[in-house]
Amino acid sequence: MALILVPRGDRKPTAAMAWLLLILLLPFIGMLLFLLIGSFRLPQKRRDEQTRINGVIRDSVHSQHLETMSADWPRWFQRVVQQNEALTALPASEGNRATLHGDYQGSIDAMAAEIDTATTFVNVEFFIVAWDDTTRGFFAAMERAVARGVTVRMLIDYVSTRRLKNSTATLAELDRIGVKWEWMLPVMPLKGKYQRPDLRNHRKIVVVDGRVGFMGSQNLISRDYDSPKNIKRGLMWQELVTRLSGPAVASLNAVFLSDWLIETGEDLRPVAHVPASQIEHSTADDALLCQVVPSGPGYPTENNLRLFLSLIYGATEKVIITSPYFVPDEAMVYAITTACQRGLEVQLFVSEIGDQGLVYHAQRSYYTPLLEAGVRIFMYPPPYILHAKHFSIDDDIAVIGSSNMDIRSFSLNSEVSMLVRGESFVAAMREVEQGYRDAGRELTLEEWRNQPNKATFLDGLARLTSALN
Numbered sequence: 001m002a003l004i005l006v007p008r009g010d011r012k013p014t015a016a017m018a019w020l021l022l023i024l025l026l027p028f029i030g031m032l033l034f035l036l037i038g039s040f041r042l043p044q045k046r047r048d049e050q051t052r053i054n055g056v057i058r059d060s061v062h063s064q065h066l067e068t069m070s071a072d073w074p075r076w077f078q079r080v081v082q083q084n085e086a087l088t089a090l091p092a093s094e095g096n097r098a099t100l101h102g103d104y105q106g107s108i109d110a111m112a113a114e115i116d117t118a119t120t121f122v123n124v125e126f127f128i129v130a131w132d133d134t135t136r137g138f139f140a141a142m143e144r145a146v147a148r149g150v151t152v153r154m155l156i157d158y159v160s161t162r163r164l165k166n167s168t169a170t171l172a173e174l175d176r177i178g179v180k181w182e183w184m185l186p187v188m189p190l191k192g193k194y195q196r197p198d199l200r201n202h203r204k205i206v207v208v209d210g211r212v213g214f215m216g217s218q219n220l221i222s223r224d225y226d227s228p229k230n231i232k233r234g235l236m237w238q239e240l241v242t243r244l245s246g247p248a249v250a251s252l253n254a255v256f257l258s259d260w261l262i263e264t265g266e267d268l269r270p271v272a273h274v275p276a277s278q279i280e281h282s283t284a285d286d287a288l289l290c291q292v293v294p295s296g297p298g299y300p301t302e303n304n305l306r307l308f309l310s311l312i313y314g315a316t317e318k319v320i321i322t323s324p325y326f327v328p329d330e331a332m333v334y335a336i337t338t339a340c341q342r343g344l345e346v347q348l349f350v351s352e353i354g355d356q357g358l359v360y361h362a363q364r365s366y367y368t369p370l371l372e373a374g375v376r377i378f379m380y381p382p383p384y385i386l387h388a389k390h391f392s393i394d395d396d397i398a399v400i401g402s403s404n405m406d407i408r409s410f411s412l413n414s415e416v417s418m419l420v421r422g423e424s425f426v427a428a429m430r431e432v433e434q435g436y437r438d439a440g441r442e443l444t445l446e447e448w449r450n451q452p453n454k455a456t457f458l459d460g461l462a463r464l465t466s467a468l469n
Helices: 013-025 027-037 044-063 075-088 104-115 136-147 158-162 167-177 228-233 248-264 303-314 330-341 357-364 367-373 407-412 423-439 445-449 453-466
Strands: 093-101 121-126 151-157 180-184 205-208 212-216 236-238 241-245 288-295 318-322 345-351 376-380 384-386 390-393 397-401 413-421 441-443
Touching (some): 013 027, 013 453, 044 248, 075 413, 093 248, 104 136, 104 205, 104 212, 104 236, 104 241, 136 167, 151 158, 151 248, 205 248, 212 248, 248 288, 303 407, 303 413, 318 330, 318 423, 330 345, 330 367, 345 384, 367 445, 376 423, 390 423, 397 423, 407 413
Parallel strands (some): 121 151, 151 180, 236 384
Antiparallel strands (some): 093 241, 093 288, 121 205, 205 212, 376 441, 390 397
């Protein structure tokens, strides 16, 4: 039965082999786990709705006669943009502005300040939401907006927020201040709402009046995630968020509107959608090209992985990757090591310590082939968890968003990334990357080869489990 059921469909051979090995070694536990989390796609109804929404977006882009391609772009980059639009229906647009926020409290305060300017609507979507000392200003800004007559909507991932010790107080506060909130991917089998329980919506989005947006890696919670375990270890999260203005905000808002429609059945386009053609375009010389790229189990392909691979293969000078959970598949490993063999400068920023044991050890299992290929690995120091998710290509192309470089983000989590072309934005990202170098240290191949055998064994064992999807 396992040989019939496990390999079928579009499951990758490595994932199928990992499942078969688990079922062979632990038959009953393996079969039970496969029945519980073996499906790596959302229910067909949700996938069909996402396909329908993509069609609506394509029709809207066509009806507005938006210019989605420029002859000034390099030919290979045009193809990447074309690929993204084919997979997500969201076009690239020029005339955008974007700034980076790397200060944890500062980014939340910047979002709150923007909410204080709202006149019509505020759309908020986070993987984790908590009402605590760090986020009180954000909640207060939402309360003031509601008092002014602004409609504030919030989408919250069900599992990740429900497991917080103060989730009841958080939801009560949202109800008190009048925020219209809904769960994303709820696991409520008795109410007919069920899918694989570890398929999660990992996106982080704030859109104000359809003119300004925020996205990146940061959740709406304290820097230690309000976790006694993290507090005991002194752990603190280091993030990166971007503030966006310009026509690309319409695409970011479209991701929220799509998620809201799928979760609630309510179409918000009449009341919470501003077309890209009606959003102010920057005419400055350093205005940016941006393209929002959603991905996840609601799509038939791994949109983010395809974007990352295309960019790495298109790079001509350097590839610099920042990922807290770096557990790539074979295609990503080949792309990165091939970049080294082509003579490119390749750097990887990761945390020196981890907050998730299996992921931490699985990540370490890739250091030897990467270092041997010539990748420079920089370790961000304790007690910080480098949770920022971004990478840059050459001197004018970058990606920032919620997606890690791991199999979970490629296949199991709903993510949102943004492709940016513009030297000013990449220069700002270079400053952030230099800050990582200054704070941490470089891992050498000689040092890594002296790792104890016990650690190497655990790394290899964790790598086997990472293929399960």
